[in-house]
Amino acid sequence: MSGPLDGIRVLDMTSVLMGPYATQVLGDLGADVIKVESPSGDVVRGIGPMRHPRMGGGFLHVNRNKRSVALDLKKPEALEVLFRLAADSDVLIFNVRPQAMARLGLTYEALSKVNPRLVFTALVGYGEGGPYAGMPAYDDLIQGLIGLPSLIAQIGDGTPRYVPLAFVDRAVGVSAANAVTAALYRREKSGVGQSIEIPMFETMVPFVLGEHMGGATFVPSEGAMGYSRQLAPERTPFATSDGHVCVVIYNDKQWRSFFALMDRLEEFESDPRFADIGSRTRHIGALYALVADVMCTRSTADWLALLPRNDIPAVRLHTLESLMQDPHLKAVDYFKQVEHASEGSVVSMAIPGRWSESRPEIRRGAPRLGEHTAQVLAEAGYAEDQLTRLQSTGAIVMAPQLEGQT
Numbered sequence: 001m002s003g004p005l006d007g008i009r010v011l012d013m014t015s016v017l018m019g020p021y022a023t024q025v026l027g028d029l030g031a032d033v034i035k036v037e038s039p040s041g042d043v044v045r046g047i048g049p050m051r052h053p054r055m056g057g058g059f060l061h062v063n064r065n066k067r068s069v070a071l072d073l074k075k076p077e078a079l080e081v082l083f084r085l086a087a088d089s090d091v092l093i094f095n096v097r098p099q100a101m102a103r104l105g106l107t108y109e110a111l112s113k114v115n116p117r118l119v120f121t122a123l124v125g126y127g128e129g130g131p132y133a134g135m136p137a138y139d140d141l142i143q144g145l146i147g148l149p150s151l152i153a154q155i156g157d158g159t160p161r162y163v164p165l166a167f168v169d170r171a172v173g174v175s176a177a178n179a180v181t182a183a184l185y186r187r188e189k190s191g192v193g194q195s196i197e198i199p200m201f202e203t204m205v206p207f208v209l210g211e212h213m214g215g216a217t218f219v220p221s222e223g224a225m226g227y228s229r230q231l232a233p234e235r236t237p238f239a240t241s242d243g244h245v246c247v248v249i250y251n252d253k254q255w256r257s258f259f260a261l262m263d264r265l266e267e268f269e270s271d272p273r274f275a276d277i278g279s280r281t282r283h284i285g286a287l288y289a290l291v292a293d294v295m296c297t298r299s300t301a302d303w304l305a306l307l308p309r310n311d312i313p314a315v316r317l318h319t320l321e322s323l324m325q326d327p328h329l330k331a332v333d334y335f336k337q338v339e340h341a342s343e344g345s346v347v348s349m350a351i352p353g354r355w356s357e358s359r360p361e362i363r364r365g366a367p368r369l370g371e372h373t374a375q376v377l378a379e380a381g382y383a384e385d386q387l388t389r390l391q392s393t394g395a396i397v398m399a400p401q402l403e404g405q406t
Helices: 018-028 076-087 098-103 108-114 139-145 148-155 167-190 200-212 252-261 265-270 277-282 284-295 300-309 327-331 373-379 384-393
Strands: 009-013 032-037 066-071 091-094 119-124 194-199 244-247 314-316 335-340 344-349
Touching (some): 009 018, 009 076, 018 032, 018 091, 018 119, 066 076, 066 373, 076 108, 076 384, 139 148, 139 167, 139 200, 148 200, 167 200, 244 300, 252 265, 277 284, 300 314
Parallel strands (some): 009 032, 091 119
Antiparallel strands (some): 244 314, 335 344
């Protein structure tokens, strides 16, 4: 057994990032993930850098532990293949708009007739029932709708900016993986599958309003919206004499320790602004400005030694390059140089966490387009002459075998 979802088959009709990240999580947990692609492949395959066409670096990092089957679902023969695969799958997950799925006849009602145990999972931008339902959705668009660029503008130079990573896609992808595993658990108790919908917009709203709803939590309102500690312009990595450190001084003990380091403990104990967490939060800008004035008097190495000794959490500020050299990640063997079947030596990131049983493993690298079409369809009962006929009609694409591959 490899992973707690060993024995679960996921029919993956997702592309780009949110869906593929969700299904990679399921694959890492042991599921057999069948990535169903069009003959042109997942668009992310084309985003470089890359060594070979359709095998971009970003694609490699969200499609490991999957097998690729390439089908042209505009052809009736390919739709028949998909229904046959769905009959033997536990999960079908997609981020194609539901209207497009319905035009192909790929509805929950149709698929549950061939497989009542199927967990039919729709990843959508916006939940059904609202005016946004069916609209296109991308990470940047959802960031805008939940107000992230406005928050960044509020604490910066007034220019709204997106968070410079696909935060929404990955967060919703994890939520989707959680929903699928919960639905599978429910199926084990009930014996039947179900249709579930994971909307990006609604999933992400609590990420913002959980902290920033503030006074609007109460009816009538008890004050302004926005969590002042997180919205303080001074809440940044602190400059040292030779770099930056990230410091969290949060509770009474930590603030007392910091003021003691400055030989200003009497000021901390007498100033009403510092009396409790509520008062400190209201005056957090002034507090952080005080911290900034002190931090620049010592080196990064000095602070990283001094602050933890006084129970004040602090870490170095990484760049992309230095993150890859982090000593903790090296110690836990997080980055591994592995041999990919077609791409040669690549860096792979570990599956985080420890398991005493059913340990998840990286079983295979991201697949070439159609690499496993013949294998998966043979498992579904297709004979070699049937595969040849399907290929000749363009219903399927089978990647040529690599030298030495079986």
